[in-house]
Amino acid sequence: MDILQILSNTGSSLIAPATIGYALAALGLAMHFGFTGLLNMGMAAFMAIGAYGYAISILTFGFPWWGGMLVGVGGSLIFALILGIPTLRLRGDYLAIVTIAAAEVVRLLFLTTTFDKYTGSADGLSGYHASFRAFNPIPDGTYGFGPWVYNANGWWVRIFGIVILALAALILWTVMRSPWGRVIKGIREDEDAVRALGKNVFSYKLQSLMLGGVFGAMGGIIYALPASVNPGVYVTSLTFFVYTALLLGGAATIFGPIIGSVIFWGVQTLLSNLLPALVNIGVLPFMTTTQSQTVRFILVGVALMLLVIYRPQGILGNKKELTFVK
């Protein structure tokens, strides 16, 4: 068992594009769920629209990378409108069911062979990197130390992702400190009370859905940036995993979603390396290496349950500021 390799992989995962993508999506959910109280279970669709919007506009239309990102973000804004206008009047668990259904509709539309030419159906999309890499200011070569050694492209994706993440966190922090954020938190507590004070609750919810949706779409883009768009990623479980990361860190916080995502991926990577290694040296005689890969997903489920029951405010959340809609 190569302990160093396992630790190195784990360390590397802490700033992996997937981690950054999750962190962005979790920030979006913090906006929706943590601050506004909207139980959006369709985050996977926002991520898918971001990623597909980016890839399709580059591959099909020959857009530059930044144009692709604008399309992805624009697509998520339109989706937020289409999703929000009929559903934001619904409450709590109703909203959850409708958003999860809408996300599934989006996924199936990307997966169907009907639009194979554009979406690649089950194969997904890849080979859209040239434009983004051409903008890489980092000279060719390999940089870094310890577990974090990447080539110029690897660093370019990560640095870009971290900058976007920092920007998103800054925007969220700024708006939540403003009177706008006060209205949003008021809506989470009791939307009728806020309505009685003359605020257009529907419009605020829609704005929240759109802002969080943009974060999700950027998360989807960063997630797909280094490799490919794979339709198998954007399943409902993705939303659940992002919720786990969010609740781990703290739903109504700015840094909670980021730290939650880092921990989520750190633990996932550690387990996916460590468990098979333990099986191979005979420490876990009752499972096969395939089974050991399944264990970590069982643990995600268990962790989600335990978090919600015993520490709903997450690691960074204030015990008093429980964020569950009553």
Add this chain to the structure above:
Amino acid sequence: MNTAEYRRTRRRNRRGVLVALIVALSAAFSLMAMPAMADEVNVDQYDNSIIGNVKLESVPLEGVRLTISGGGYEVDVVTDADGQWKVGVPDGDEFSVTLDENTLPEGIAVIDEVGDDDTPNVKEAMIGPSGSTVMNFFIGRGERNVTSFFDQFVERIVNGLNFGLMLGLAAIGISLVYGTTGLSNFAHAEMVTFGAVMALIVSVDLGWPIWLAIPIAVLLSAGFGWSLDAGLWKPLRKKGVGVVQLMIVSIGLSLALRYTFQYFRGGGTEQLPGSDSPDIPLFGSVSLSQTNMISMVISIVVICIFAWWLVRTKIGKATRAVSDNPSLAAASGIDVDQVVRVVWILAAAMAGLAGVLWAYFRPGIRWDMGAQILLLVFAAVTLGGLGTAFGALVGSIIVGILVETSSLFIPSDLKYVGALVVLIVILLFRPQGILGRSERIG
């Protein structure tokens, strides 16, 4: 969500009305020209594959659609500029390959080489030891094999009814649990899978006859429901955990259980005995397999017994009272905890039975089979009006028929989309569902 289909997939008419959204999308997409890509579907995911080449007198035909299905796996593929296609398929199963003649040029059809094959455009493929098999069709000028639209429609309706009744068994449980506890139970999907897996263990692993295995699976499911309530939900209720929190707990439970099934049964598809029962022709070209008939009868009988229970028995009446107004029911001396316990047991038993029937309908048992229909069940429950058992049943039948008949009009891999879009649209106009009551007097 893999689409579930009959193994003996009949040819379908894919021209037709598309859902508005899809029309809009395809219109948008068709404005742009695209170079054809070599069409390989799911090749990276699976080791085994089926390949083929569609040619008319040595001229490759592009854009011909084929559907490959079997063992709960279904995928569509379109031929590339060289007339070639390749599809990755999971282990072990037989697959049927259907060539959609509507995608052939005018006047061209699949030729019946044997002479007595009614459906020359449908072929059975067995994966050989090489992990790959070639499947070619004889294409020429000739009459297409046409099943009348009416026959197809009737058959779809019958299938849809069967599917709907099965969904109903699951939906009634979700609805009862929601009505009495306020929980939208995402782990209900895994209660469905649980029933199927138990039937598999008893019938295949232990080798007991299937008529014994199914009741045992249902009983085990009931016990599973009881233990979930006693071990998890009841303590949480006592703790006063909110409904949204409970819902997220159920999501966690769903993930944990789903991957536990995968842990023990692996990622493949397994069959219950009797899943390849022969078709019994009913009329015209409409036929129904033996298991499907039995499963329909079972669904109807169980639902009738349930209806009797809910309307006639004391505990059934108490259940309705609790669904209606928990505080009032508690105040009038109903033991709410007991009712909820019974509801969990019943819901789990019916979900388990639905799992067994779903295993025959798909066909096959997989670790995520319950999750595949969870959203349809939610759609059914929401459609009928949250928290009303009979509404859930009506909603299920509508969803079942909708899903089955929609594949006459839209690509089969989009058939769930129709049901989900209808769910969203209905909520737009009637948020309380079809049978749900509107607001109570305040």
Add this chain to the structure above:
Amino acid sequence: MSNKDTPAAPVQRAKTTGLHKGDIAPGVAKVDPIIIADGVRRTFGGLTAVDVDHIEIPRNAITALIGPNGAGKTTLFNLLTGFDKPDEGKWTFNGHALAGMGAHKVARLGQVRTFQLTKALGLLTVLENMKLGAKDQIGENIFRGMIPKLWRKQEAEIEARAEVLLKKFKLDAKSSDFAASLSGGQRKLLEMARALMSEPALVMLDEPMAGVNPALTESLLDHILDLKEEGMTVLFVEHDMHMVRHIADWVIVMAEGKVVAEGPPDQVMKNQAVIDAYLGSHQDVDLGIVTGRIEGELNTAAITMAAEVEELDSKIAKRKEPRK
């Protein structure tokens, strides 16, 4: 005025009189109405909850809306404030037609309300609750909100105004606490103070006394009377007849969705229609309690019971609500 059951009643202030034109009858015209409603009807699945032919609310006066349970008081409140949509009917507020207008727009016109079940925003601080009440905030636009420079000055003004009100309502010591930590009565005060932050013309209070600790009752009554002195109009739903007699200038009685009587409080309490309405509705509750009336007024036990029943009802309604 009977003060025998209300210990240490506050100093009596003058009632506003001469509010109506012509003979007193249900739907009588007012000298200076702030709300005029016509033919407002709301049914729930065949049951008529509200069916008001004509009603006028007098300006700069305190009007009480009373009636037995199920009379449609809260439904009428919800309709007038845009929280519910009527089957038919139209009404004006300060000359603006309100029918079909959303709740937030109604509030912006200067007609604010409180709720029977207090809606303090628990996880916002008391001060944040207050600031939320202020109208026309620059920083409530998402884009301007991102640039603090644009809204800092207004925020400071709002905060100053909030502090004055909090002091008046004796909540200044709690200003940085979460609203969830307040007592029931304090929440009622906070809700009222928050409504005042929007500088309304009409304040609609849905059962301002329900669940308020007797020690706070007096100051709450004073605050309501102050509103009138400051030029506002008050319309409130209440079960506590002492409060109604004590502060209301005008009383409107509803039963089974209709206005059955209205007039100055001392006259209305003697009206046979009112007595019948209350008696009729309580036959199925407990006749023994209800019949112990004095001069057409329900005794406190019956009122308390009625209030409890209604409270239970609304709690049940609230439990059910999120599941819709």
